[in-house]
Amino acid sequence: MSRWLISALYVCVYVGLDWITYVQPVLQLGITPWSPQAGVTVAYLVWLGPRWAPFTALAAFLAEIIVRDAPAGWAPHALASLWIAGTYAALAAAGTQALARNALVALGPAVRFVLVAVLAALVAAIGYVGSVLLAGTLPWSAAMSGLARYWIGDINGILMLAPLLLALPGRSDAWRALGAGWTVALAQAAVVALAVWLLFGDAFDQERMFYPLFVPMIWIAVRWGVVGALLSALAMQVGMVLSLRDTPFDAPLLDLQMLSLTLTITGLMLGAAVTERARARSEAQERDRQLAIAMRFAVAGEMASSLTHELNQPITALVSYLQASQIMYQPAAASDQRLSQTLGKATHEAIRAAEVLRRLRDFYQGTGPQVSGPADAAACCASVYELLEPRMRRQGIRAQLVLPAHLPPVAGDRTQIEMVLHNLVSNAMDAVAGNARGGRELLLEARLQGDTVHVTVQDSGPGVAEEAMPQLFEPFNTTKSDGMGLGLAISRNLMRAQGGELTYKRSAQLGGACFELCFPVFKQEPSHAAHGVLR
Amino acid sequence: MQPTVYFVDDDAAVRDAISLLLSLKGFLSQVFASAETFLETYRPEWRGVLLTDLRMPGMSGLDLQRELIQRGVTLPVVLLTAHGDVGTTREAMKSGAFDFIEKPVDDAVLVDVLRSAINHDAEAHRVEIVKQAHRERIDRLTPRERDVARLFAQGKQNRHIAAELGISPRTVEVYKSRMMEKLDCRNLAEVLRVIQETLPPAS
Numbered sequence: 001m002s003r004w005l006i007s008a009l010y011v012c013v014y015v016g017l018d019w020i021t022y023v024q025p026v027l028q029l030g031i032t033p034w035s036p037q038a039g040v041t042v043a044y045l046v047w048l049g050p051r052w053a054p055f056t057a058l059a060a061f062l063a064e065i066i067v068r069d070a071p072a073g074w075a076p077h078a079l080a081s082l083w084i085a086g087t088y089a090a091l092a093a094a095g096t097q098a099l100a101r102n103a104l105v106a107l108g109p110a111v112r113f114v115l116v117a118v119l120a121a122l123v124a125a126i127g128y129v130g131s132v133l134l135a136g137t138l139p140w141s142a143a144m145s146g147l148a149r150y151w152i153g154d155i156n157g158i159l160m161l162a163p164l165l166l167a168l169p170g171r172s173d174a175w176r177a178l179g180a181g182w183t184v185a186l187a188q189a190a191v192v193a194l195a196v197w198l199l200f201g202d203a204f205d206q207e208r209m210f211y212p213l214f215v216p217m218i219w220i221a222v223r224w225g226v227v228g229a230l231l232s233a234l235a236m237q238v239g240m241v242l243s244l245r246d247t248p249f250d251a252p253l254l255d256l257q258m259l260s261l262t263l264t265i266t267g268l269m270l271g272a273a274v275t276e277r278a279r280a281r282s283e284a285q286e287r288d289r290q291l292a293i294a295m296r297f298a299v300a301g302e303m304a305s306s307l308t309h310e311l312n313q314p315i316t317a318l319v320s321y322l323q324a325s326q327i328m329y330q331p332a333a334a335s336d337q338r339l340s341q342t343l344g345k346a347t348h349e350a351i352r353a354a355e356v357l358r359r360l361r362d363f364y365q366g367t368g369p370q371v372s373g374p375a376d377a378a379a380c381c382a383s384v385y386e387l388l389e390p391r392m393r394r395q396g397i398r399a400q401l402v403l404p405a406h407l408p409p410v411a412g413d414r415t416q417i418e419m420v421l422h423n424l425v426s427n428a429m430d431a432v433a434g435n436a437r438g439g440r441e442l443l444l445e446a447r448l449q450g451d452t453v454h455v456t457v458q459d460s461g462p463g464v465a466e467e468a469m470p471q472l473f474e475p476f477n478t479t480k481s482d483g484m485g486l487g488l489a490i491s492r493n494l495m496r497a498q499g500g501e502l503t504y505k506r507s508a509q510l511g512g513a514c515f516e517l518c519f520p521v522f523k524q525e526p527s528h529a530a531h532g533v534l535r
Numbered sequence: 536m537q538p539t540v541y542f543v544d545d546d547a548a549v550r551d552a553i554s555l556l557l558s559l560k561g562f563l564s565q566v567f568a569s570a571e572t573f574l575e576t577y578r579p580e581w582r583g584v585l586l587t588d589l590r591m592p593g594m595s596g597l598d599l600q601r602e603l604i605q606r607g608v609t610l611p612v613v614l615l616t617a618h619g620d621v622g623t624t625r626e627a628m629k630s631g632a633f634d635f636i637e638k639p640v641d642d643a644v645l646v647d648v649l650r651s652a653i654n655h656d657a658e659a660h661r662v663e664i665v666k667q668a669h670r671e672r673i674d675r676l677t678p679r680e681r682d683v684a685r686l687f688a689q690g691k692q693n694r695h696i697a698a699e700l701g702i703s704p705r706t707v708e709v710y711k712s713r714m715m716e717k718l719d720c721r722n723l724a725e726v727l728r729v730i731q732e733t734l735p736p737a738s
Contacts, residue, residue, distance in 0.1 A: 320642070
């Protein structure tokens with residue numbers, strides 16, 4: 001769709017919305033309890049860019065003429081339209097796009113977005129109310145209430161519509177989610193409709209009790225995040241506006257505006273927090289899954305490698321024995337070569353067996369990630385800690401994560417580092433499980449020492465027995481009944497493959513085991529230098 | 536001391552099989568179950584070749600090689616590697632291993648490599664013996680004679696040597712003939728060779 005077409009459509013929508021929401025105005029002016037146009041405008045200017053603001057001025061001006069017949073005269077309305085267009089263009093120019101989008105998925109941006117909307121709406125309200133005041137259309141006695149009404153109306157419109165309009169086109173996942181949970185959505189829609197009808201319909205027209213609206217709002221926000229919350233706020237708003245079309249002229253409106261505003265902000269914040277948590281959880285799960293896959297692969301690789309080594313030894317002996325037998329064999333008759341030939345065949349078969357093992361080992365060696373950095377060791381610690389934190393809490397382990405404010409990047413691969421850390425922290429958790437509930441302690445710490453980053457995993461468990469020390473990092477060596485004894489062997493191999501090291505000592509702080517990882521600090525390899533020598 | 540194959544491997548069957556093969560191929564061999572036992576038993580007069588497994592519990596073949604370099608042991612090192620120990624093997628070769636052989640071992644390759652390693656060691660040992668003899672003879676020189684020898688080795692004429700040491704050219708001649716006698720040399724050219732091979736340049 002061309003931008004001009006969009007702009008034309010925008011102008012029509014603007015005027016149309018102004019006409020629909022032109023309820024309960026102050027003195028036939030454009031001061032109405034709810035201004036969805038403001039939200040559409042912010043979305044429009046963020047999307048196409050602030051230089052399309054003249055269309056906003058045009059739309060605002062047209063609305064004044066068509067909907068209200070320009071009660072304050074042409075000049076003040078032209079001035080007010082330009083002011084509003086300028087205000088929202090400035091808002092769009094100030095990088096609101098990222099903010100409005102992120103407001104849907106994280107609490108921090110949601111709060112900032114609310115503050116920005118409040119400020120921009122205030123500036124716009126001052127412009128509009130000021131111009132009609134100067135024109136003499138609005139008496140000074142009504143200045144403050146007019147300002148408040150316009151202001152809240154615009155905030156409401158922006159908060160409710162701008163994030164929705166900006167985010168909806170790119171959220172096919174939201175539609176899929178809706179498809180999966182449509183029965184819940186239907187029930188929620190019914191509850192909202194019922195609540196709106198009860199509160200704003202004709203059934204009980206005197207007492208307005210708004211609080212019940214918060215129940216479905218919270219339900220929806222928790223279930224669907226910001227998008228659902230904003231949609232339900234929109235539905236409630238529409239119900240409110242429709243019911244207000246018929247109410248008497250001088251109904252108190254600030255309370256309804258405030259209700260609407262509170263509902264929207266509640267939905268936005270709650271939804272953003274919910275979405276943020278859900279996303280963090282799914283990211284953690286994805287990370288967990290990746291770690292598990294990488295770990296399985298590493299286990300298979302270690303198995304293949306150990307198997308190759310373990311079997312290669314007897315095969316080596318076998319081949320050498322056979323070759324020795326061939327030398328020792330003195331045929332009785334020169335014609336009888338059968339034993340010699342058979343020994344030769346046996347040797348050949350033994351070598352073939354060794355070949356099979358080689359291929360198995362090659363398969364697992366060649367396919368592992370070969371990256372070495374840069375990686376953020378502190379982020380790896382934090383990620384693993386976060387991942388295991390719920391389990392540690394359940395098991396009554398007092399865990400502590402100590403990270404310095406700054407750590408240089410290390411040479412290594414993030415997944416591999418996390419795999420090693422996950423392994424060590426899980427081991428530590430198992431190690432302290434035998435302690436009394438108060439004595440289960442665990443410490444994960446990273447620090448910089450000269451040119452290496454040291455990460456230690458310490459626990460208050462029994463530690464490693466003196467006699468078990470020599471075999472500690474050997475494969476198939478375990479004290480766990482359900483373990484394969486590959487974790488530490490793999491961890492050390494992974495560390496060494498990245499140029500690091502994994503060592504054990506007794507923990508000075510907690511008295512149990514202390515595993516220490518050392519990473520070289522990442523340095524940019526002068527890769528062209530090596531080629532230079534060859535040339 | 537007969538050249539011997541010193542064989543280190545943690546696996547008893549491999550030790551037995553390879554040493555059997557070695558004896559059949561006419562090598563003297565001595566086996567060790569670990570790098571540590573080898574280091575404990577090692578005598579400086581041992582000649583031949585060290586054949587060691589790369590991957591062992593405790594000290595690895597690479598560790599052993601490093602330790603030997605540290606101790607100034609010149610015995611050539613041949614590594615037995617498993618396929619896939621590429622990185623470690625490369626490292627070992629870079630720090631001066633004589634060669635490496637993949638397991639399972641092909642007897643022809645094994646014999647070839649060990650022969651050339653033993654020859655290499657014998658040659659290095661022979662050179663070392665000559666050097667040692669030269670060193671011993673140089674030690675017989677008096678400090679003054681050594682000064683003359685050093686200047687002579689730098690290619691200086693008698694009168695320059697005399698001027699530098701504050702003696703007469705005639706005395707230099709005397710020193711030279713004494714040097715020839717003490718160093719067991721028939722002529723001055725031989726003296727020059729012995730000095731250049733053995734005497735460190737003047738500080």
